[in-house]
Amino acid sequence: MAVDFKITFNAPCLPLTSLTSTPLLLPSMAKPTLRHKASPCLAHALRFLAGSFLVFLLLLTLPSFFTPINPATNLDSSNTKFDRIDPPSDASSSVNSQSHPSLPYDPPDITFYDDPKLSYSIEKRIEQWDEKRHHWLKQHPSLATGAGERVLLLSASQPAPCPNPIGDHLLLRFFKNKVDYCRIHGYDIFYNNALLHPEMFSYWAKLPVVRAAMIAHPEAEWIWWVDSDALFTDMEFKLPLDRYKNHNFVAHGWAHLIYDRKSWTALNAGVFLIRNCQWSMDFMDVWASMGPQTPNYEKWGQVLKSTIPDKQFPESDDQTGLVYLLYKEKEKWGDKIYLEGEYYFEGYWAEIVGTFDNITERYTEMEREAGELRRRHAEKVSEQYGAFREKYLRDAGSGKGGWRRPFITHFTGCQPCSGDHNQMYSGSSCWDGMLKALNFADNQVLRKYGFRHLDALNLSVSELPYDYPA
Numbered sequence: 273m274a275v276d277f278k279i280t281f282n283a284p285c286l287p288l289t290s291l292t293s294t295p296l297l298l299p300s301m302a303k304p305t306l307r308h309k310a311s312p313c314l315a316h317a318l319r320f321l322a323g324s325f326l327v328f329l330l331l332l333t334l335p336s337f338f339t340p341i342n343p344a345t346n347l348d349s350s351n352t353k354f355d356r357i358d359p360p361s362d363a364s365s366s367v368n369s370q371s372h373p374s375l376p377y378d379p380p381d382i383t384f385y386d387d388p389k390l391s392y393s394i395e396k397r398i399e400q401w402d403e404k405r406h407h408w409l410k411q412h413p414s415l416a417t418g419a420g421e422r423v424l425l426l427s428a429s430q431p432a433p434c435p436n437p438i439g440d441h442l443l444l445r446f447f448k449n450k451v452d453y454c455r456i457h458g459y460d461i462f463y464n465n466a467l468l469h470p471e472m473f474s475y476w477a478k479l480p481v482v483r484a485a486m487i488a489h490p491e492a493e494w495i496w497w498v499d500s501d502a503l504f505t506d507m508e509f510k511l512p513l514d515r516y517k518n519h520n521f522v523a524h525g526w527a528h529l530i531y532d533r534k535s536w537t538a539l540n541a542g543v544f545l546i547r548n549c550q551w552s553m554d555f556m557d558v559w560a561s562m563g564p565q566t567p568n569y570e571k572w573g574q575v576l577k578s579t580i581p582d583k584q585f586p587e588s589d590d591q592t593g594l595v596y597l598l599y600k601e602k603e604k605w606g607d608k609i610y611l612e613g614e615y616y617f618e619g620y621w622a623e624i625v626g627t628f629d630n631i632t633e634r635y636t637e638m639e640r641e642a643g644e645l646r647r648r649h650a651e652k653v654s655e656q657y658g659a660f661r662e663k664y665l666r667d668a669g670s671g672k673g674g675w676r677r678p679f680i681t682h683f684t685g686c687q688p689c690s691g692d693h694n695q696m697y698s699g700s701s702c703w704d705g706m707l708k709a710l711n712f713a714d715n716q717v718l719r720k721y722g723f724r725h726l727d728a729l730n731l732s733v734s735e736l737p738y739d740y741p742a
Contacts, residue, residue: 375414383408394469394483394560401550405490415491421513424492425454426485428464428478429500429689436691438703443688445710446503452717453504456654460492471565475541475590479560486548495552498680499542501688502618505709506677507716508658509615511545516610520547521555523594524618525611530598536580539598539611541591542682543618551608555597562593615670616678621686622697624678625705628712628728634675636741638664646741651720681709704729 384390384404391398409416427450434440447463454461467473468480478497485495494513516522525539546552562572572588576596583592597605616624639646644660668676685694686702693702711725718724723733 377412377414379411381411383411390487392484392487394472394480394556395565397557398487398553399550401486401553405548408490412491419491420493422492423459423494423496423511423513424485424489425450425459425461425496425498426464426478426481427461427498427500428481431465431467434689434691436687436689439689439691442703442706443500445714446500446688449503449710449713450498452713453507456507456651456717457510459496460489469565472560472563476560476563476565479556479563479590482546483553483556483560486552490548492548494545495548496545497543499682501684501686502543502680502682503709503713504679505624505681505713506679507713508654508661509677509679510655510658516545518608519610520549520551520608521545521605522610522612522617524613524616526613527611530595530611531602533582534580534595534599536583536592536595538595539591540618540682540684541594542684543680555605559590559593559597562588562596563590564588613671615676616680618680618682619671619678621681621683621705621709623672624681625708627675627678628708631675631677632712634668635677639741648738649720654720683709 384407409419427447429443434443436442450461450463453459462481462485464481467477468484469477472480478499482495482497485492489495494511496511522545523539523541524543527538529535529538546556560566561568562576563569566572569588572593573586576588576592577583577586579596579599580592598609638661642660642664645657645664647657649657665676668674670676683702683706685696686706687693688702688706691699693699708728711728711730715724718733719736722736724736726732726734
């Protein structure tokens, strides 16, 4: 007689409960139609096989429990402490060490960023910044290495579209120029088009950006502000940072025009280099106190106008304020401010643009005589060829009257976005001058890619012959 039966697992052969805390559930099985009563050993054998299979699967998954967690992707949102290895405490550790963390690593240890009182606003004073920054760098040894040479370039433009029909195009090309320069020399860049303080407008708007950048980039030793209407016209020249090792602020200017003439044009505040340190925080607090966000704004306008005789408008402005601080508080600030006048740290476009043709001819002649300068090379090694060029430029001069490429050409008085311009010159001279300067600089970049602009005012390009310059 045929007997239907179910296989049960009331007396397992192996204690599988030692591998899992819950009873094992197997898939439902079809009811067999065996013609005789099943042996108990068959049931035990099936259970043994099933248990062995599950143990095998469990062992396969065990390695995943021991795989190191990637701190960049595996974060526990319920806990701010990440399961990862702490970096070496010695900031001098080798960047190439096998145990060294990658650049994006941020340890869970407390830093100044965890202080709820921290403010990026220029109106909130920061104290002990040098100590806080040093502590942060010690916790990030991969960023501490080379920090003394690290530069962050800043520039900015208005939040809204430009009224001038070609304004946005010009600003884009000015921005591209800065990006090209930073890429060639390994600098970081931040371009801002948001008003970080609603009352600090126009030329004062740069100070809140600089202040916020100092906090956002403790790994950068220098913050380099470059106005949106200034561009690099020597893509090979690199900042001589060693020259400024004993100073905290660098601007293009002349001391005798400040102390002898009290002239507001003795320097230009559209391009400056400022060290990321407590001195700079304090200096910017004093500088910004003359701005439109303070109740003394109108009073400062009167003070500056009465102190600086050639100031042409009554409002307090950043450039005149800088001249005032140097003139009135020289003992407090002067020793740490470097006025650079030996090269075009920032050059007036009207005296520069007309020299581009002669400079191009002199550089072409130089390269005909020096094969190392005209050799094709990858863009990443451009600095080496810039260093090669220096011995041929010893007699070129570095400023007005010289034939060396001007480092930065600044279109002061020309406003590419608004379309306004100083009445001393025509609008066409501004726009043509910008195009010439942009193409002059862009040719130095395009050359690394095998092309150049057809001429100074032409946007079209042509491929360079292999033996250029022949």
